[in-house]
Each structure stands twice: as structure tokens, then as C-alpha cells.
Amino acid sequence: MKLRFVASVVLCLIAFSLGGCYTTVDGGRKVGPPWMKDTIEGRYERSVEEIYEAALEVLRFNGTLVSENRVNNSMVAKVDTTTVYVQVEAVGPTITRVLVQSRTRFGRPEVDLASEIEKQIALQLK
DSSP: OHHHHHHHHHHHHHHHHHOOEEEOTTSOEEESOTTSOOEEEEEESSOHHHHHHHHHHHHHHHSEEEEEETTTTEEEEEETTEEEEEEEEEOSSSOEEEEEEEEETTSOBOHHHHHHHHHHHHHHHO
16 A cells, blocks of 8 residues: 555656646747756847848758747747747847757757757857
């Protein structure tokens, strides 16, 4: 009896720890663990339009562009089986911030890919 109780508590804890929803950088919500780091930020002294175009070029080079939203300067792309979200926003009059978030199809974060995409965006600006 104690073994069943302990096993059910452990299974509940595992199920609870795996569940949840995370927020994407473009404002959406997806299923996956929310407490894991999945976003890389870069700041540049360039205009929003320049960074947006560089990010589009990088995403098209690395994978398939799924959607782009010029209203809130965000885009979504598929790189292999990983979904990459990019958000470009002005922080100040001369500073622009780019957020790159990537998750696998099962919701697991892929920080290495997000970092690589952010670096490629920076190199595209040169």
C-alpha cells in the first residue's frame, strides 16, 4: 500500500514538473516547461528596420520562414524541427533589441540555436 502511494506521488510530481505553458516573444502561448531559459537578447545601435531585414535574411538562410508580423516586428521560422521566434523592438532612440527564442517540437528549449541565430543576425548587420 505504501509503495503504491509513493509511486503515485512520484508520478504526479513528474507529470506536474513536465507540464505548463511558456510565452513566446511575439506574445503567444505554447505547451512546454516555462521555467527553462530559451531566449537570447542582443542590443544594437541600428534602426528597427535594419535589424528586422537582417533577421529575415538569417531565418530564410537557416530554415523556412513560417510567418512574419510587421506590426509588432516579430517572425517565426522552422529550422530543422525547431521553431525559432524573433522579436525586434526599439529600446531607445538609437538602441534596438532583438530577442531570439527557440524550442523543439516537444517544447524543449534550444538555447544553442537561439544564440547562433542571434550571432548570425549581428554578423548580417556588418
